[in-house]
Amino acid sequence: xxxxxxxxxxxxxxxxxxxxxxxxxxxxxxxHALAKASTLGVLLVLTGAAVNLRxxxxxxxxxxxxxxxLLASPPASNMLSRASYLDAETAAGxxxxxxxxxxxxxx
Amino acid sequence: MTALTFVILxxxxxxxxxxxxxxxxxxxxxxxxNGLVLVxxxxxxxxxxxxxxxAFLPTxxxxxxxxxxGTAMIARFIEGRRR
Numbered sequence: 001x002x003x004x005x006x007x008x009x010x011x012x013x014x015x016x017x018x019x020x021x022x023x024x025x026x027x028x029x030x031x032h033a034l035a036k037a038s039t040l041g042v043l044l045v046l047t048g049a050a051v052n053l054r055x056x057x058x059x060x061x062x063x064x065x066x067x068x069x070l071l072a073s074p075p076a077s078n079m080l081s082r083a084s085y086l087d088a089e090t091a092a093g094x095x096x097x098x099x100x101x102x103x104x105x106x107x
Numbered sequence: 108m109t110a111l112t113f114v115i116l117x118x119x120x121x122x123x124x125x126x127x128x129x130x131x132x133x134x135x136x137x138x139x140x141n142g143l144v145l146v147x148x149x150x151x152x153x154x155x156x157x158x159x160x161x162a163f164l165p166t167x168x169x170x171x172x173x174x175x176x177g178t179a180m181i182a183r184f185i186e187g188r189r190r
Contacts, residue, residue, distance in 0.1 A: 003156060004108040004109055004112070004156075005108070007109070007112050007149075007152070007153050007156065008108055008111060008112050008115070010149065011112045011115040011116050011119070011149060011153070012115060014115075014116065014119045014142075014145060014146060014149060015115045015116075015118055015119040015122075017119075017142070018118070018119035018120075018122035018123050018142060019122060021122065021123060021126050021138055021139065021142055022122045022125055022126055027132060027134040027135055027138065030126070030135060030138050031134075031138055034138050034141060034142055034145075037142070037145060038141065038142075038145050041145070041149070042145055042148055042149060045148075045149040045152050045153060046148075046152050046167075048152075048153075048156065049152035049153065049155060049156035052156035052157075052159075053155065053156055053159065053161060054159065055159075055161055057161065058155065058161030058164050061161065061164035061165055061167060061168055062152060062155075062164060062167065064168050065148070065152075065164070065167040065168045065170075065171040066171075068168065068171045068172050069148070069171040069174075069175070072171070072172060072174075072175035072176065073174075073175045075175070075179065076141075076174075076175035076176070076178040076179040076182070077178070079178070079179045079182040079183070080134060080137060080138070080141075080178055080179070080181070080182040080185075082182070082186070083134065083182040083183070083185040083186040084132070084134040084185065086186055087132075087134070087185055087186075087188075
């Protein structure tokens, strides 16, 4: 029961981030919406599955997947946002209030 | 409640698929693809918890590693493309 509820909350978070990914204007804002779901939403769904499962092997697999995802997903989001910040084509319409002088000189 | 979870995940999958097809830049397409990987992981976990069959859970571990590695690889590609 509580596991199904946790999975439902996590799926709702993923849906909210999908709405944000569709509606936001530029890649940095879309990545901001996605990075929340890729940590908290998926971890809530995996926690719900781990609560519901009975076999110790299955629980170990779910916990291992959650730990690996928690380790690997935020650096990947960080690298993608850095790449889209440095990419001049995608960052053309973005107002940059604190430009990094090493990568983008002030106009 | 599990059926509602699957319906929500299906709607999220459609929205991420729209961003994958329509994203103007390569970074947008990678964002859509990353979201599809998330929906797949959530679907595998929910299905395993619903049926109590854990045969697909090692796949979940592999997907949890491969998805962020693919995202990071395409990020390096975008970064190196401009020079």
